[in-house]
Amino acid sequence: MAAPLAKEQILDTAEEVLRRFGLEKASVVDVARALGVSHGTLYRHFPSKSALREAVGERWLKRVSIPLAEIVKESGSSMEKLQKWFQTLIHTKRSKAIEDPELFSMYNALAEESVEGITAHINELIQQLTEIIEEGIRKNEFKRSDAGQVAAGIFYGTARFHHPALAKEWTSPNIDEEFRLVWNLLLSGLKF
Amino acid sequence: MAAPLAKEQILDTAEEVLRRFGLEKASVVDVARALGVSHGTLYRHFPSKSALREAVGERWLKRVSIPLAEIVKESGSSMEKLQKWFQTLIHTKRSKAIEDPELFSMYNALAEESVEGITAHINELIQQLTEIIEEGIRKNEFKRSDAGQVAAGIFYGTARFHHPALAKEWTSPNIDEEFRLVWNLLLSGLKF
Numbered sequence: 001m002a003a004p005l006a007k008e009q010i011l012d013t014a015e016e017v018l019r020r021f022g023l024e025k026a027s028v029v030d031v032a033r034a035l036g037v038s039h040g041t042l043y044r045h046f047p048s049k050s051a052l053r054e055a056v057g058e059r060w061l062k063r064v065s066i067p068l069a070e071i072v073k074e075s076g077s078s079m080e081k082l083q084k085w086f087q088t089l090i091h092t093k094r095s096k097a098i099e100d101p102e103l104f105s106m107y108n109a110l111a112e113e114s115v116e117g118i119t120a121h122i123n124e125l126i127q128q129l130t131e132i133i134e135e136g137i138r139k140n141e142f143k144r145s146d147a148g149q150v151a152a153g154i155f156y157g158t159a160r161f162h163h164p165a166l167a168k169e170w171t172s173p174n175i176d177e178e179f180r181l182v183w184n185l186l187l188s189g190l191k192f
Numbered sequence: 193m194a195a196p197l198a199k200e201q202i203l204d205t206a207e208e209v210l211r212r213f214g215l216e217k218a219s220v221v222d223v224a225r226a227l228g229v230s231h232g233t234l235y236r237h238f239p240s241k242s243a244l245r246e247a248v249g250e251r252w253l254k255r256v257s258i259p260l261a262e263i264v265k266e267s268g269s270s271m272e273k274l275q276k277w278f279q280t281l282i283h284t285k286r287s288k289a290i291e292d293p294e295l296f297s298m299y300n301a302l303a304e305e306s307v308e309g310i311t312a313h314i315n316e317l318i319q320q321l322t323e324i325i326e327e328g329i330r331k332n333e334f335k336r337s338d339a340g341q342v343a344a345g346i347f348y349g350t351a352r353f354h355h356p357a358l359a360k361e362w363t364s365p366n367i368d369e370e371f372r373l374v375w376n377l378l379l380s381g382l383k384f
Contacts, residue, residue, distance in 0.1 A: 153373035159352035166357055181345035186374075188381035 005037060007055075010045055014056050023106050028052060054117065057110035061121040064092055065128075072128045078136030082154075085132060089125070090161050090179070097167040108164040126151050133190070142190045150190060157186050197229060199247075202237055206248050215298050220244060246309065249302035253313040256284055257320075264320045270328030271383075274346075277324060281317070282353050282371070289359040300356040318343050325382070334382045342382060349378050 013034050018026045028049050032042040046052040071085045097104045111118055129151035136142035160166055161179050169175065205226050210218045220241050224234040238244040263277045289296045303310055321343035328334035352358055353371050361367065 149373050150377065152370065153377040156352050156370045157349045157374040157377060159358070160348050160355070163352070163358065166351070166355065178344065178348045181341050182349040182378075185342065185345040185349060185381035186377045189377035 005035065005041065005045060007045065010035065010042065010052075011056055011059055014052055018053075018056065018106060018110075019103060023109055050113070053110050054114050057107065057112075057114060058117055060107040061111055061117065064089070065121060065124050067092070068125065068128055072131050078132055078139060078141045081132050082129070082136070085129065086154075086158065086183070090158075093162050093164065093167070094170045097164070097170060101167070104164070104167060122155070126155050129155060136190070143192055145190070153189070154186050158182060197227065197233065197237060199237065202227065202234065202244075203248055203251055206244055210245075210248065210298060210302075211295060215301055242305070245302050246306050249299065249304075249306060250309055252299040253303055253309065256281070257313060257316050259284070260317065260320055264323050270324055270331060270333045273324050274321070274328070277321065278346075278350065278375070282350075285354050285356065285359070286362045289356070289362060293359070296356070296359065314347070318347050321347060328382070335384055337382070345381070346378050350374060 010031070014026075014031045017031045017034050020026075021030060028042055028046070029039055031052065032039045035042065042052075046055060068085055068088060071081055071088060074081060074084075096107075111121070126148070130148045133142060133145075133147040133150050137144055137147060158179070160169070160182070161175070172178075202223070206218075206223045209222045209226050212218075213222060220234055220238070221231055223244065224231045227234065234244075238247060259280060260277055263273055263280060266273060266276075288299075303313070318340070322340045325334060325337075325339040325342050329336055329339060350371070352361070352374070353367070364370075
């Protein structure tokens with residue numbers, strides 16, 4: 001008897017299949033075939049093609065948010081954490097977009113299929129930022145303010161540098177300088 | 193003998209033709225036919241299909257920038273002018289994107305065909321903002337700063353609310369509140 005299928009193994013294979021056949025053509029049958037299992041076995045794990053696609057999209061978003069959650073827990077200056085958090089977010093997105101633009105577009109298209117998934121992801125990121133800012137206020141590093149509102153403001157104010165729909169502008173030679181200009185203005189709301 | 197063709201008349205007709213046939217299918221011959229002139233006559237004004245498309249795209253960008261240039265020349269408080277300038281930019285883009293999303297996408301696709309055209313347009317907008325900020329500094333309304341850098345920072349920091357690639361998010365019920373959060377942070381770099 002074959003070992004039971006692990007969810008991660010299915011998602012790894014689904015990713016490979018989506019990548020090989022493209023988002024339009026890849027089917028659950030293709031994924032089952034690549035795993036060497038029946039269509040029915042796979043459907044027990046993912047009851048529909050859209051459930052499988054959604055799971056691949058969610059895993060992609062987790063790959064962005066999990067390393068950022070680690071930064072929130074680190075010790076050290078809140079300003080340094082805030083900077084490292086954004087550098088990591090932007091570096092992760094930019095390197096994936098530049099190294100493999102097709103795969104990047106595919107993941108984003110998959111993630112966009114679930115509006116709830118994207119909303120939950122953005123709320124999770126803003127919550128992480130809120131925790132960094134709350135800590136900075138407690139430690140008197142940042143001005144007293146509504147941490148959640150400042151977190152949302154900084155997140156949306158830097159959209160140009162991390163929103164996947166703007167990825168093709170990230171290769172501009174001025175992009176880092178533009179980020180610095182935006183960042184300095186946004187931070188003047190936080191600093192004493 | 194027919195009256196000579198005016199550039200504006202050609203562009204009006206080209207817009208209608210592009211709209212009716214779509215960006216891919218519309219040809220210079222279609223435009224000439226709609227104007228009741230020969231292909232050759234039209235080519236004297238626009239030596240190639242791409243020159244005609246570029247001119248339509250440029251006119252679209254001018255429709256955005258000209259009303260904004262008027263605001264720069266108005267009298268009154270610099271802060272009010274800055275706010276009115278952004279309200280007008282965002283309102284212009286949002287109303288066009290929401291009223292007629294297909295036409296909006298077509299114009300943006302046309303404008304994007306010319307990287308120099310887009311760059312010149314953005315530089316013009318940032319130059320307008322720079323003038324408002326320089327005036328505010330002279331009048332002691334704003335903190336002393338590098339007006340050009342602040343202008344670029346505010347422009348790129350509000351990209352989420354005016355970059356055409358993000359148009360489909362402008363119908364979000366939270367978009368005005370998100371703008372307010374970003375705007376308050378960005379302005380804290382300008383205000384005393």
